[in-house]
Every structure is written in structure tokens, then in C-alpha cells.
Amino acid sequence: MRFRRCGKHPLNHRIAALNGFLLAVFSIQRFGTHYGFSAMTKRKGLTIADVNAFKTELEKQTDRGVGIVGAAIVEDILEWVIECRLTDISKTRLESLFGRMRPLSSFSAKIELGMALGLYDDPLRIALNVIRDVRNQFAHEMEALDFNYSEISKLILATRSPHIKEDLSVRNSFITMVYAALVLLQAEGQEDIRIKPLVDTHRRLFLQLATHAQEMQQAQGSTHKGPQLPEKK
Numbered sequence: 319m320r321f322r323r324c325g326k327h328p329l330n331h332r333i334a335a336l337n338g339f340l341l342a343v344f345s346i347q348r349f350g351t352h353y354g355f356s357a358m359t360k361r362k363g364l365t366i367a368d369v370n371a372f373k374t375e376l377e378k379q380t381d382r383g384v385g386i387v388g389a390a391i392v393e394d395i396l397e398w399v400i401e402c403r404l405t406d407i408s409k410t411r412l413e414s415l416f417g418r419m420r421p422l423s424s425f426s427a428k429i430e431l432g433m434a435l436g437l438y439d440d441p442l443r444i445a446l447n448v449i450r451d452v453r454n455q456f457a458h459e460m461e462a463l464d465f466n467y468s469e470i471s472k473l474i475l476a477t478r479s480p481h482i483k484e485d486l487s488v489r490n491s492f493i494t495m496v497y498a499a500l501v502l503l504q505a506e507g508q509e510d511i512r513i514k515p516l517v518d519t520h521r522r523l524f525l526q527l528a529t530h531a532q533e534m535q536q537a538q539g540s541t542h543k544g545p546q547l548p549e550k551k
Contacts, residue, residue: 364395364507369500373493381464381489382456388496389453392446392503393425396432399503403435403511425450435513437506445495448477452492465489 376388397416415422422428429446432438455462455470462470465488478491479498486494517524 364398364500364504366501366504369497369504372500373497376493376496382462384489384493385452385456385462385465385470388493389425389449392449392496392499393428395500395503395507396425396428396446397422399437399507399511400428400432400435402507403437403513405513405515425453437511438502442499442502444477445479445499448473449492449496449499465492 372391376384379387400422401412414420417423422431426447429443429450432446433440433443451473452470455467455473459467459469461467465471465474471488474488474492474495479495482491482494
């Protein structure tokens, strides 16, 4: 994490910004422990009661806490829904995808993959990117102490849903955006949305490919056995 242009601000301003960031980090850890989000995203599932409880807790946070903690939980739930969508793979394989410095470790990569997997359409993709951008502003900009910061307010107001009241504050508009994203993602995770392997969905094609591979190996005089098909359930 880095703060930009910190030399322009008095020491107390910098201390206040740092304290706000550390409080946000502590809140992420506290929420994750209290609601079991980290374990839940891999194994259990998220209820609408969990989402409502999180919204209540989020409303108690500082502006910086709302921006950073809200985005962290949305990212966590998005990862869970993506895992629900992927074929059933091992914990090791999941770690190779979502672990630190892995292909899907960033929020932006998860957002784009979720779109590609058909989990949502463009409006939600845009909203998720706004949530990510707001988090980055609070995490990296020294001046970004609250939702009145121009770069943050512009991001939210430019993409605010027409269903949100115009007189709603920027802070509450963001909380509503986070809440809506969580509700939609939570609903998807309740259904069986897992992608089925080709051997299950296109068995004839899989048989043709396996037969062709065996014929090629035999033509080459290979003693290696071709791919073994699982018995049809």
C-alpha cells in the first residue's frame, strides 16, 4: 500500500489518514472472523441474513472503513460465486488460481472472469469496478478521507443507479451499491451453477476425441493407453 503526494499534507493529516486505513484493515479482519466470511467463501455459503448483518455493521464504519471493508467483502463473495461456477477442483488448484500473485488474485481479474462466466451483465460489472476504484482511492490517496473527496464522489454519482434516490448521500449511495452487489451474488450462490465437464455434457464428442487419440497412438505404434473414460452414471 502506498500513499501518493503525502508531502503536501501536514503531519496530523497524514496520521489521521493512516489511522483510518489501519482501522479499516482491522475491521476487515474482525468482520471476517465474526461472520466467518473467509471460511464461508470456500465451503459454506452466504445467507441473506449475513448480508443484512454486514450492511448494519458497515453503516457504523468511518467513510474510509466503508470504502475499504465494503470492497473487501464484495471481492470475497465474488470469489466464492466464481468457485461455485467452476468445475469441481481441488483446494490446491483453487489456490493456484486465487492465491497471492496468482492469475485471479486481483479484484479486477475476478470481475472480468465473473462477467465471462455469465454470472452478471455489464451494469453489475460496472458497479463492481466502481466499488474497486473507490477502495483504491481510499487506500492510496492521502486526501481521500471521506466520500466528499471529488474523485470518489464523481465515480459514484456518475454510475449511480436511477433507482437510487437523488437526495441520497454519496456515502449511502455507495453502501446501497455494495448491498445490491452482495444480494445479487448471494442469490446466485444458492443455486447449482457449476459448469459440467465435457464428458458429462458432450459425451459423444468426448468419445470421438478419445477414439481418435487411440487411433493416432496405434498408428504410431505407441504402447501407451489412450484416455480412460469414466463409466456413465
